[in-house]
Amino acid sequence: MADKNTQAPSADTLSEASTLEMLKRERRANNAWHKLSRNKTAVIGLVIVVIMVILAVFATFIAPQDPNAIDIAHTYLKPGAAGHIFGTDSYGRDLFSRIVYGARISIFVAIGGTIVGAVIGVLLGLVAGFFGGIVDSIIMRIMDGMMAFPFILLALILMTILGTGTLNVILAIGIANVPNFARIVRGQVHVVKNEEYCNAERVLGASNARIVFRHIFANALSPIIVYFTLNIASAIISEAALSFLGLGITPPTASWGNILSDGKNSLQLAPHIATISGIFILLTVLGFNLLGDGIRDVLDPKQKR
Amino acid sequence: MHPSCSWHHHFPAVPRAEPAPKAVFSYREGDSQVLKTILKRILQIIPVLFVVVTITFVLTRLIPGDPATVMLGPQASPDAIAQMKERLGLDKPMWEQYVNYLLGVLQGDFGYAYSYSGPVLPIILDRLPATLMITITGLVIAILIGIPIGVESAVKQNTAFDYVFMVLALVGVSMPIFWLGLMLVLFFSVQLGWLPAMGMGSAAKGAWDVISHMILPCSCLATIPGATFARITRSSMLETINADYVKALRARGLTESVVIWKHAFKNALPPILTVLGLQLASAFAGAILTETIFSWPGLGTLIVNAVNSRDYALIQGIVLFSAVIFVFVNLVVDIAYMLINPRVNYESGGQS
Numbered sequence: 276m277a278d279k280n281t282q283a284p285s286a287d288t289l290s291e292a293s294t295l296e297m298l299k300r301e302r303r304a305n306n307a308w309h310k311l312s313r314n315k316t317a318v319i320g321l322v323i324v325v326i327m328v329i330l331a332v333f334a335t336f337i338a339p340q341d342p343n344a345i346d347i348a349h350t351y352l353k354p355g356a357a358g359h360i361f362g363t364d365s366y367g368r369d370l371f372s373r374i375v376y377g378a379r380i381s382i383f384v385a386i387g388g389t390i391v392g393a394v395i396g397v398l399l400g401l402v403a404g405f406f407g408g409i410v411d412s413i414i415m416r417i418m419d420g421m422m423a424f425p426f427i428l429l430a431l432i433l434m435t436i437l438g439t440g441t442l443n444v445i446l447a448i449g450i451a452n453v454p455n456f457a458r459i460v461r462g463q464v465h466v467v468k469n470e471e472y473c474n475a476e477r478v479l480g481a482s483n484a485r486i487v488f489r490h491i492f493a494n495a496l497s498p499i500i501v502y503f504t505l506n507i508a509s510a511i512i513s514e515a516a517l518s519f520l521g522l523g524i525t526p527p528t529a530s531w532g533n534i535l536s537d538g539k540n541s542l543q544l545a546p547h548i549a550t551i552s553g554i555f556i557l558l559t560v561l562g563f564n565l566l567g568d569g570i571r572d573v574l575d576p577k578q579k580r
Numbered sequence: 581m582h583p584s585c586s587w588h589h590h591f592p593a594v595p596r597a598e599p600a601p602k603a604v605f606s607y608r609e610g611d612s613q614v615l616k617t618i619l620k621r622i623l624q625i626i627p628v629l630f631v632v633v634t635i636t637f638v639l640t641r642l643i644p645g646d647p648a649t650v651m652l653g654p655q656a657s658p659d660a661i662a663q664m665k666e667r668l669g670l671d672k673p674m675w676e677q678y679v680n681y682l683l684g685v686l687q688g689d690f691g692y693a694y695s696y697s698g699p700v701l702p703i704i705l706d707r708l709p710a711t712l713m714i715t716i717t718g719l720v721i722a723i724l725i726g727i728p729i730g731v732e733s734a735v736k737q738n739t740a741f742d743y744v745f746m747v748l749a750l751v752g753v754s755m756p757i758f759w760l761g762l763m764l765v766l767f768f769s770v771q772l773g774w775l776p777a778m779g780m781g782s783a784a785k786g787a788w789d790v791i792s793h794m795i796l797p798c799s800c801l802a803t804i805p806g807a808t809f810a811r812i813t814r815s816s817m818l819e820t821i822n823a824d825y826v827k828a829l830r831a832r833g834l835t836e837s838v839v840i841w842k843h844a845f846k847n848a849l850p851p852i853l854t855v856l857g858l859q860l861a862s863a864f865a866g867a868i869l870t871e872t873i874f875s876w877p878g879l880g881t882l883i884v885n886a887v888n889s890r891d892y893a894l895i896q897g898i899v900l901f902s903a904v905i906f907v908f909v910n911l912v913v914d915i916a917y918m919l920i921n922p923r924v925n926y927e928s929g930g931q932s
Binding site (some may be wrong): 354373382419420421422423424425426427428431432433435436437438451489508512515518522535538539542543546549550553556557560564565 | 627628631632634635639640642643644695748751753754755756758759762763765766768770776809861862865868869872873883884887903904906907910
């Protein structure tokens, strides 16, 4: 009887506590979302990003024509020509359809490359920061070494090694991105590692993995999200740059970079190809940059100026 | 490094009436500490350089294909290829090739560039001035335009000036410069016919020939750094401009321009310097793309040619060269930063 009495309330308080915790968390999330929706830059960025992502995801429905359908009779049509709002390219392919499908490849590659870089970089950063000592030294010296190579040069060499192709672009951009993520995460680990609550956890006998993921990673999440978003922007430029140099996505697959590269070759004859593809790259990069800035303002009020 | 160390800094057990000689001594101690940190920072680049050389070696070895075959062409006999391999030292075990490469680099021997029929280092040094010419000019333009705009935007926070230029700066930061380059060519060369789109002018044809060839590439290279300077200057200035000591200076009747430029700007400088270092170090990346568009005969076009013709030694040489430059530029920036703002390295103490 006494046993029941003592147990029942404690279970109750426990569930009550966890509900409260959940509510609190939800409120915090809502709060962040609320703040984000009131942040003008973030909203503009989000709108641009969402439009581009819709183009990419629903390319099959949005594109009026097959992006690879060649029509030799109608090459270099000007924008606004019948049936081709953006005109056609050197093979008579519908430019609007190619831009829409290009969005799919360019955004996929940029997000994919950023994810690859983030996953490897975050793991290395956590390991380096948490264990310190010789492990830290080795990992961070390699990261310093990698950072010494200009990003585009490193990606260029990696593409030469891997060969052209969509997955290889993702891999190259990903690997070239690793050091930045590793550095940011390691820095955060150093900040969080010696905080009181981490020491408390350690005293209570928590495993390293628990401390690393439950506390350190959770605390490092804000800068990672911000950097992740901003990095997608630069990854879009990297893909375009690599394709522009002929070492990225191989034609006939449309990507914004290789459309722009095509446009370079017919700059005098059909300036609209380079102009339009570049505007899409610029807008998307701008969108992710605005969104990233907005998220930083919301998540990290200390940095707000 | 040790957590307990930092406690001493926060709670210095210093009696209130410290004897004067000791204060002088502690000042000297501070000076030598700066020197020590600088020395430590210089020593730090040795492992980084070692890693850089190693990564360069590994990366170039990973490039598919065989240098000997590339050099001799697809019709070469197996005998000739084997001979060439022996000459290039490619028949030796990997570790020996690595050691030889390391020793060669230490003596300034970067190998032989078959596509230019000459040793790598002189070819690189021959192309370097052209690249420096546009990257440095681009950066100077970026500083001269970006920083004043940033200062003005901060002074006129939330006015039309501020909004217009900050939107422009944001667009600038997001700009794919190879596209900007094409658009500049399209407008100023193709449509208006004002400026040449390709190549480098020659001094023999007069100063205008040289300058007119530089305008488009330099504006291209100035865009991202300029926009970045404007943004960082504005945000850094906003912090100092509202600080109490700046208000106090104003109250003392100093003219606004003296307050802004001599005091507020000076204190806003450290973050700007950091960004300057980053831009300086990444200028080469911009040069690769810009030079490709404008057929500028610098290191950027050289590396693209080297990659296309699979000139392994040349790729290796340029990659290593640019990385080493990056390491040294960073070193100089860090030292400058320590000298301007010595407090920084005291607080971050042993943390590298």
